[in-house]
Amino acid sequence: MRRRPETRIGRRFAALGDEGRAGLVAFVTAGDPDPETSRRILRGLPAAGADLIELGMPFSDPMADGPAIQASSQRALKAGMTLTGVLSLVRDFRTDDDATPIILMGYYNPIYVYGVDRFLADAKAAGVDGFIVVDLPPEEEADFCLPCLDAGLNFIYLATPTTDEARLPRVVENASGFLYYVSIAGITGTGSATADAVAAAVSRLRARTDLPIGVGFGIKTPDQAAAIARVADAAVVGSALVALAAGDDPVNAVLGRTRDLAAGVRGARR
Amino acid sequence: MEIPNSFRNGPYPDGHFGIHGGRYVAETLMPLILELEKAWKESKTDPAFRAELDGHLKHYVGRPSPLYFARRLTARLGGAKVYFKREDLNHTGAHKVNSCMGQILLARRMGKTRIIAETGAGMHGVATATVCALFDLPCTVYMGCKDIERQSANVYRMKMMGAEVRPVTAGAxxxxxxxxxxIRDWVANVGTTYYLIGTVAGMHPFPAMVRDFQCVIGEETRAQILDLEGRLPDSLVACIGGGSNAMGLFHPFLDDPSVRIYGVEAAGHGIDSGRHAASLTGGRPGVLHGNRTYLLMDDDGQIEEAHSISAGLDYPGVGPEHAWLHELGRVDYVAITDDEALDAFRLCSRLEGIIPALESAHAVAHAIRLAPTLPADHLMVVNLSGRGDKDLDTVAAIDGVSL
Known part of the structure; x- marks a missing residue:
């Protein structure tokens, strides 16, 4: 039986639908470049125009990520970030914002080591809405996706250019929150798909699911974000934001770029 | 834990060995992994595939490799009768080529036009570059910059055979x-590229598939010892990094309860020092590189660097089937330090005229420890998985000699 926990994610997409526009999903790595700066970036994202937040749980071996997110994870780990620290950042964020959805994104091992049940309870209490765990395909759903649904949180599945028609029903079966379309066969922060290819893929996905569709990988500029916003329900930007966390004045740099991207998304005609 | 009727039936159809193994990979790779599993299963029942592989193993690799009675080592140790399975005599100088040959035939069968591989000591990289030259396929080998430094001869070998060696500076x-x-390369080139994994680790079906291709070691050993001694061995000893040479030797004997089996991990500077590569002895279960298995990691689940004098054992994980056999208690996993391996390296060279790879020297070291405690009619087979030519720079540096 299909279960779709209701969280801030569904409410936010419903509100965006009422506004007649797509959303901006901003990805930043928790603890990058250090816990305090990361806290300020996180708290500033909604006002800068992020409609949903993906918060990266740093991992030592981010196999699906390109150089920008690899470096970002390394900075965060070096500055002492842990999974417990990630949840502290979420709790802090929730003292002022009870509406913006927070999705934790990362790899399974730190969660497995923390303990799935304890992690789900702690994440829910902290105010997390859902998860993207890159190395948990539907074949391994018993590990974390199903317990996640039992806990009333969303597990967001990835569909990719290699996900064929035969496989797509399995991918969407226990998906909730939204479906994340990875627009290129590759790692984060590298190539970009053409708008036409994304439009074709999104319509293929819409035939299989009524979940909102977010599109990510390779979206760097406000124009690219706008192009995605015309065909999908959300544009996800990660590498282009985290690359700015390494430079001078990371808070203003990340939030400034978020404002530019949000303007692109909000200005896009559907 | 419930003991299965057979230790040789793993993995389950979903790729798990008990709680270990599995397919913990990004969605982009999942369709290809399913395609690979299908091609592998079809090849297993195809007599033409088997015949082609056997032909290459005989005429190109030089199989069967000898099972050699190590007379002087046995006399020195004064206990068990020690045999060496001479995988060091294979073309390319190690067991790695067994699986490379099988996998390249599979890659061709799948219509892949480009091969990638990872390598530690360089032996798997060399074996991959070798079969790629033989079958005229472009080959890219990823190798850590630290390993490139300590295995420069193997790097040159790979380049000589036309492979591109890409240095990896990330992490250690x-x-x-x-x-x-x-894995990042594979995700980005999934349509054309075959990832030729070197050991019994990674995502299903690699652990079971590489094992199957390496089982030729144990199958030959079984026939050879029956021929030489008229009975099965009493013990088997092999070193474990990812564990492919060990799994190849062990698997055909897993259901023979009279055969004691020892897997030898690298204890580096000692388990207590924290600087080692012994995932089973000093690690705990986690998920990395597509499978659940024992890993070296910190309390937050961040993977730690392994440490071993032997580049081929310098990996913070181990094949999932070894993790399962460890939990079932069918195989005893022990650990040998850098110093013990070096002593074995020297002793084996002097007594037998065989310079073992530093990896294999860990297995020899355990035999040196164990054999004197056993009776003279105890038959022990040590897998001499590779030759030590590649390690002469490392050992010479320790001796203060510049080559």
């Missing part, structure tokens, strides 16, 4: 980081 620049980079 060793095998784990090379594997991350190979």
């Amino acid at each position: 620049g060793t095998l784990k980081d090379a594997m991350n980079e190979a």
Whole structure:
């Protein structure tokens, strides 16, 4: 039986639908470049125009990520970030914002080591809405996706250019929150798909699911974000934001770029 | 834990060995992994595939490799009768080529036009470059920059055979980081590229498939010892990094309860020092590189660097079937330090005229420890998985000799 926990994610997409526009999903790595700066970036994202937040749980071996997110994870780990620290950042964020959805994104091992049940309870209490765990395909759903649904949180599945028609029903079966379309066969922060290819893929996905569709990988500029916003329900930007966390004045740099991207998304005609 | 009727039936159809193994990979790779599993299963029942592989193993690799009675080592140890399975005599100088040959035939069968691999000591990289030259396929090998430094001869060998060696600077620049980079390449080139994994680790079906290709070691050993001694061995000893030479030797004997089996991990500076590569002895279960298995990691689940004098054992994980056999208690996993391996390296060279790879020297070291405690009618087979030519720079540096 299909279960779709209701969280801030569904409410936010419903509100965006009422506004007649797509959303901006901003990805930043928790603890990058250090816990305090990361806290300020996180708290500033909604006002800068992020409609949903993906918060990266740093991992030592981010196999699906390109150089920008690899470096970002390394900075965060070096500055002492842990999974417990990630949840502290979420709790802090929730003292002022009870509406913006927070999705934790990362790899399974730190969660497995923390303990799935304890992690789900702690994440829910902290105010997390859902998860993207890159190395948990539907074949391994018993590990974390199903317990996640039992806990009333969303597990967001990835569909990719290699996900064929035969496989797509399995991918969407226990998906909730939204479906994340990875627009290129590759790692984060590298190539970009053409708008036409994304439009074709999104319509293929819409035939299989009524979940909102977010599109990510390779979206760097406000124009690219706008192009995605015309065909999908959300544009996800990660590498282009985290690359700015390494430079001078990371808070203003990340939030400034978020404002530019949000303007692109909000200005896009559907 | 419930003991299965057979230790040789793993994995379950979903790729798990008990709680270990599995397919913990990004969605982009999942369709290809399913395609690979299908091609592998079809090849297993195809007599033409088997015949082609056997032909290459005989005429190109030089199989069967000898089972050699180590007379002087046995006399020195004064206990068990020690045999060496001479995988060091294979073309390319190690067991790695057994699986490379099988996998390249599979890659051709799948219509792949480009091969990538990761390598630690360089032996798997060399074996991959070799079969790629033989079958005229472009080859890219990812290798940590630290390993490139300590295995320069193998790097040159790979280049000589036309492979591109891409240095990996991420992390500590060793095998784990090379594997991350190979997986990233695969994700980005999934349509054309076959990822030729070197050991019984990674996502299903690699652990079972590489094992099957390496089982030729144990199958030959079984026939050879029956021929030489008229009975099965009493013990088997092999070193474990990812564990492919060990799994190849062990698997055909797993259901023979009279055969004691020892897997030898690298204890580096000692388990208590924290600087080692012994995932089973000093690690705990986690998920990395597509499978659940024993890993070296910190309390937050961040993977730690392994440490071993032997580049081929310098990996913070181990094949999932070994993790399962460890939990079932069918195989005893022990650990040998850098110093013990070096002593074995020297002793084996002097007594037998065989310079073992530093990896294999860990297995020899355990035999040196164990054999004197056993009776003279105890038959022990040690897998001499590779030759030590590649390690002469490392050992010479320790001796203060510049080559």
